[in-house]
Amino acid sequence: MAQTQQRARSMRVPDIRTGDQVLVLSGKEAGKKGTVEHVIRNRQSFAKVVGKYGSNWRRISPLADVAVVIEGLNVAKRHTKARPKAGKGQQIRVQQGGILDVPQPILASKVMLICPHCTQPTRVKHGTAADGKSVRVCANCGETLVREVRK
Numbered sequence: 001m002a003q004t005q006q007r008a009r010s011m012r013v014p015d016i017r018t019g020d021q022v023l024v025l026s027g028k029e030a031g032k033k034g035t036v037e038h039v040i041r042n043r044q045s046f047a048k049v050v051g052k053y054g055s056n057w058r059r060i061s062p063l064a065d066v067a068v069v070i071e072g073l074n075v076a077k078r079h080t081k082a083r084p085k086a087g088k089g090q091q092i093r094v095q096q097g098g099i100l101d102v103p104q105p106i107l108a109s110k111v112m113l114i115c116p117h118c119t120q121p122t123r124v125k126h127g128t129a130a131d132g133k134s135v136r137v138c139a140n141c142g143e144t145l146v147r148e149v150r151k
Contacts (some may be wrong), residue, residue: 015136016109021035021113022113023117024106035071039068043088044118067105067108069103075101076103079098080095080097080098115138116145116146124137127144
């Protein structure tokens with residue numbers, strides 16, 4: 001018997017990445033646009049979903065465990081108390097108290113990526129580039145979605 005040659009599978013790239021421009025679809029921030037600060041992937045989500053929904057877990061969205069923090073959207077107030085911090089040497093610094101604005105995560109299923117080429121909210125298709133790497137492709141215009149490099 002001849003062994004079949006297995007082709008190296010490329011990793012699937014995530015639909016939404018840090019630095020992407022997104023549109024919020026539902027909730028109190030619906031219709032607003034913003035830039036993704038970071039993506040939160042919960043490793044314990046599968047156990048939580050099965051524990052909560054039991055045998056109906058297959059009906060839950062596969063994106064239920066992925067959330068994104070969007071710059072300037074879904075902001076909550078956090079009240080902090082002034083506390084002493086241990087400083088280096090003899091000096092003791094005091095952490096300032098007050099009210100902080102903390103951006104809260106939004107489920108990834110509640111946001112839609114905006115294509116930088118056609119500037120339309122779009123679903124993400126996955127394709128293969130010429131060099132064999134997996135890339136994201138705009139479902140509307142067919143252009144590859146590349147994120148801007150932050151400096």
